[in-house]
Amino acid sequence: MDLRKRRSQEKLQLALAHHLQNKTIDEITIGELTKTAGVSRQTFYSNFDSKQSILLNRIQMVFEKAWTKTEALIQSTEVGREEFVEVSVRNLLEECDRDRVLMRAAFTGQAGIQCLSLLKTLVSKLISERILFQFNHNFTTQQLDTIADFYAGGIIGSIQGWLLDEPLTKDISSVARQIGRVIPHGLDGYVKKTA
Template structure:
């Protein structure tokens, strides 16, 4: 048996221990007050081991955020066997973010918000590409592929601010209403639904808070 697989398992185990240690410590004090030594000690690894895997505590937290975003994408992405509408996709995404509200709040503690916005941007870009192929609505009103990256950049900043406000307010607005609000901003046209799929609902106005 190759020696690579055990090393991979050890890497995954160490990263998981460090993530778990960080999350436990974040229940006690904010990220800004934590030290690498505290995290390493809680994970029962050396500082050297920490730096073999991460450059900073923010990068460690971002690794957890990446895992959460992977789960959100997996739940929301359309596929050849799962054609969805824009509003359905948005509803699933907000529902997943609500289910991971603790992790969302932690991500918003990261001082360099550009790191978090870049994660959101990648998430949006993935959704846009998948929806181009498997979505039910016509997105031809959106810019051509040449300019889609600019659109993803624009949306990422807005989504970050939206999630920050939503989290700050305790997620009091239901995920479905948040999805309706965002959907009302998007230029989409409805196509004839594919067999076995209903049309997405029409856009609605901003929900009252």
């Protein structure tokens, strides 16, 4: 992607975040977004097909940044299961927190199902590519998919609850720690049952 296109997309994302502080996504017009971003209507449509697609694009970027940090952590063999989950979730929550206004809008609006799907893909990848392989157990593909989907649902629920919490009552570290404890211990029980 060329630099000009990337800048236009970022301007539109920032404009949307600005307007979402006072309005819902349905109340914001394309004209307001382009005016605030300082771009033409043609530029908007050459980058996005809807306001929701701005959200999805931004969320994909947020998740990719979180996954890049997680990949660096994957290379470390000295990180325990709980710590790995906790640090990975904290990375994700910190990235979400930087774009909290957009993330809240994404998970509550028309783009919500697609955002949840993107989050499920990321969390399933996290679980299947690292967490499960820390167990001395040969999971079948079907078991892996089932376990990843189950825990992805739990993590998604925790993240969504944290994003929509108003006023904010839980900090990032406590949510990450909670998830970090639940998943490995639940999987320990699963492995013992199936062994």
